[in-house]
Amino acid sequence: MTTSPTEDRERRYFPRVHYRAYATLTTTKKKFDVHIIDVSFNGALAALVRPHDLSPGEEIILSIEAGDDNLIKMQGKLAHQREHMLGIECRALGIDNQARLRELLKKEAERANERSVTTMLDDHERRH
Numbered sequence: 001m002t003t004s005p006t007e008d009r010e011r012r013y014f015p016r017v018h019y020r021a022y023a024t025l026t027t028t029k030k031k032f033d034v035h036i037i038d039v040s041f042n043g044a045l046a047a048l049v050r051p052h053d054l055s056p057g058e059e060i061i062l063s064i065e066a067g068d069d070n071l072i073k074m075q076g077k078l079a080h081q082r083e084h085m086l087g088i089e090c091r092a093l094g095i096d097n098q099a100r101l102r103e104l105l106k107k108e109a110e111r112a113n114e115r116s117v118t119t120m121l122d123d124h125e126r127r128h
Contacts, residue, residue: 016040017108023064025086027054034086036064041105043076043089054078054086062090072100 021036023046032054034046044062048054056078064072074097076090092098 015109016045017105017112019104019108021065021067023062025088026061026063027058034062037085039064039101039105041101042091043079043087044074046086046088047084048086049084054081056080060088060090061093062088066100066104070100072104073097074101 016038017040019036019039023034023036023044025032025034025046025048030052032048032050032052034048037045037047039045044064046062058078060076060078062074062076064074066072073093074088074090075093076088078086079089080087092101
């Protein structure tokens with residue numbers, strides 16, 4: 001599978017970030033409540049603990065609760081599943097959802113970097 005230079009830049013600029021949230025995964029037949037584990041500009045990892053009949057390649061819409069009554073809607077397909085974990089390949093629907101997703105990823109990446117720096121400083125202080 002080849003990717004365009006734009007897709008490669010997006011993957012590098014928007015790495016997968018840990019983000020815990022509730023979401024709804026909708027197929028043509030059913031709707032499931034899922035828990036988001038992490039998210040990127042190109043997809044998400046979600047947990048679905050109840051029994052399901054989803055199969056890789058199935059088309060889905062993922063609606064992620066992003067706080068402050070904001071929803072981020074993404075459309076794509078189930079890429080893989082292992083036990084109760086679902087790998088979802090998807091893209092934000094429309095400009096508004098793309099902007100909300102971009103802001104969420106930026107904010108969560110900054111939080112992760114702040115935690116990393118704090119951890120390094122704490123480790124340094126403990127050693128000296």
